[in-house]
Amino acid sequence: MQKVLFFKEGLTKEEVSLEENGNLDILGVVLGQKDARFEIDLTTNYLKPNSAGKTEIRIVLKDNAVCNFKGLIKIGKQAHGTKAFLSIKTLLLSDGAKIETIPSLEIEANDVSAGHAATVGRPEEEQIFYLTSRGLTKIQAENLLTEGFLSEVINKIEDVKMRDNLWTALQKSLKRKL
Numbered sequence: 574m575q576k577v578l579f580f581k582e583g584l585t586k587e588e589v590s591l592e593e594n595g596n597l598d599i600l601g602v603v604l605g606q607k608d609a610r611f612e613i614d615l616t617t618n619y620l621k622p623n624s625a626g627k628t629e630i631r632i633v634l635k636d637n638a639v640c641n642f643k644g645l646i647k648i649g650k651q652a653h654g655t656k657a658f659l660s661i662k663t664l665l666l667s668d669g670a671k672i673e674t675i676p677s678l679e680i681e682a683n684d685v686s687a688g689h690a691a692t693v694g695r696p697e698e699e700q701i702f703y704l705t706s707r708g709l710t711k712i713q714a715e716n717l718l719t720e721g722f723l724s725e726v727i728n729k730i731e732d733v734k735m736r737d738n739l740w741t742a743l744q745k746s747l748k749r750k751l
Contacts, residue, residue, distance in 0.1 A: 593621030605638030634670035659689040
């Protein structure tokens, strides 16, 4: 099963629960520009045995956009044999953009596999240089790198219409120089 989240500006609280033998991939995207503010609290509850889930979040921020992202994996006492992972990757496209990510685990069962990771980075200057030396402007190069960064999540969306709509929204944002 798959759940897709396109986070909008403001406060978002999302809580997802998995039952016995449940399997869920959560894919999420945040696009922030100008003075956008995002407060995101995402909790994934594993309640019963042998559940599995992977959460992949990609965040792109520019200008003075700010995002505070709290991601929690909760594995209950009965959820033995659970496998869970949370990945939050952020691409900052300006000095004014800010991110705070807090991935965390709360594990009450034995015999589980759980982990989390968070990364924050900027486009590599070597990549920008290479692309501009091939005729792209700096903005076009950043847009291409942004598309590649987000494609890791967007291309995993099984619902073709939803995936196409997300790519269309991204293209509109990039034309406005996300």
